[in-house]
Amino acid sequence: MSEFDLIGRYFAALGPERSDVVLGVGDDCALLEIPAGQTLAVSIDTLASGVHFFADCDPEHIGHKSLAVGLSDLAAMGAEPAWATLALTLPESDENWIRAFATGFGRLASAHGMRLVGGDTTRGPLSVAVQVHGLVPTGAAIRRSGARPGEAIFVSGTLGDAGLALRRKLAGEPVAPELWHRLECPEPRVALGRHLRGIASAMIDLSDGLAGDLGHILAASAVGAELELERLPLTSWVAEVVAATDDWSLPLASGDDYELCFCVPPAHIPVVERLSETLGLTLTQVGWIRSDAGLDVRRPDGGQLRMPARGYDHFPAANDGAD
Ligand SMILES: Nc1ncnc2c1ncn2[C@@H]1O[C@H](COP(=O)(O)OP(=O)(O)OP(=O)(O)O)[C@@H](O)[C@H]1O
Ligand SMILES: Cc1ncc(C[n+]2csc(CCOP(=O)(O)O)c2C)c(N)n1
Ligand SMILES: [Mg+2]
Structure with a gap:
């Protein structure tokens, strides 16, 4: 043809x-x-x-x-x-x-x-x-640059499922069909994005992993954030891996989630909770924006997580200096 x-x-x-x-x-x-x-x-x-x-x-x-x-x-x-x-x-x-x-x-x-x-x-x-x-x-687009100290950080859906599917496939292990679906057929959160106009101050989609992508909001908004790991929305598959290995890189840095991460002033938190019900989509507060620069990731015991890789990078830093 x-x-x-x-x-x-x-x-x-x-x-x-x-x-x-x-x-x-x-x-x-x-x-x-x-x-x-x-x-x-x-x-x-x-x-x-x-x-x-x-x-x-x-x-x-x-x-x-x-x-x-x-x-x-x-x-x-x-x-x-x-x-x-x-x-x-x-x-x-x-x-x-x-x-x-x-x-x-x-x-x-x-x-x-x-x-x-x-x-x-x-x-x-x-x-x-x-x-x-x-x-x-006109004027209603939600940029990465609008986050302000004191705002709540939310994510939609669950994190790390696609990354786990990829990890299992690369290891030659069986992959549950639901996990595989998360990797190959992500569902873009278009209705959520539209409903957040006038509600969210800043937003990004999660393609490279929460740690790196939230980092783009922080850099664009000139703020920092505190993330609480125990709040991360995980399926039982990902939760089991994290519990067994104490490795948080799946939900933080494996990428391919295609969920939304957004910031809202505290007064808008109830609106987000109602939106979650209307859309039948889990929306979870995972941390707070603060004025001090940097991303502080808190473990369930209150200790600080040594940050894993920042997220998926096609040209990782090992190449720096080489041309
Ligand atoms: N070759 C290029 N020329 C011009 N602009 C680029 C180029 N590559 C990326 N950009 C721009 O750089 C910014 C970051 O690009 P990136 O591809 O990481 O977008 P993203 O939304 O963060 O990730 P994703 O591609 O996973 O959606 C975007 O504004 C994008 O338009
Ligand atoms: C075969 C295979 N190997 C690796 C991956 C993982 N992966 C590739 S690009 C990317 C980030 C988003 O891309 P971009 O930054 O280009 O938008 C991720 C998480 C995959 N999905 N399939
Ligand atoms: Mg994007």
Whole structure:
């Protein structure tokens, strides 16, 4: 099947039609209308074979995850998903693979009212780059820079499940299907992000791990924080590993969580508790923002945790100085 046949058959109509798409797949550019009073939020993420997913991974899941990580960035700004573009690099034109990929991508796009409006298809080592475009009322986006001393730090869902799935797979151990799902099919917290407009002062999505990603909020806001490990929301799988090893790197630094971490003034804590019930999503306070710089991680016995690695890094510091 030719490049243009593939595009026409699998990528010309993914996601719902939208009235703000003046021109979608098929011309040199897409043409998109930004509604009055809205600001465009844009983010791009690449998933590379062997780095972000295993080469033999279910292509439907690769389609899902390649869009989910971008949706998670939109969620972290409080933005509403609108349009996506997709750059697909494939070693061969395997129609079964492409159909399954488009199914996973299209299902998630439809669930969030997002239309695929363009892209690029080339031959090469398998990699997928997705640019997402979202809309947020002007002035309402939630940045990393708004955290203030005295605010509560919350996270959604549970932490470390995807990291545990990856660790078990790399060790050749069996992985429970629910854990595997957390790694391959993360659920971006888009509704939560939108509901936190006007409530959260700062927000980030957790792609590299709580310690590192919260560190980005602290740096952008010029504040510090205290985290209490006993408050971390863990599934029994992760809790067992932590209890057996006293190693907190899974929930703090393994990455791939795609949960939201956000800060709220104390007066808004009851709103967050109600939101948790409305959305049926666990929202857990894990610590406090303070004015002293740095991240202080408290163990259940009150002692201080020597910080593990700060989070996933494609070019870790061991390379520093080498060029
Ligand atoms: N090659 C690049 N050129 C320009 N800006 C970049 C480049 N790579 C990253 N950035 C920007 O640097 C910032 C941090 O990038 P990063 O990819 O770590 O985003 P993130 O949201 O923290 O993580 P994730 O990619 O997991 O969503 C973002 O504002 C991003 O747009
Ligand atoms: C096969 C395989 N090996 C390792 C990982 C773990 N991993 C890769 S990139 C990343 C951080 C987020 O990426 P980015 O910073 O590029 O957004 C994490 C946690 C995986 N998912 N699959
Ligand atoms: Mg992000």
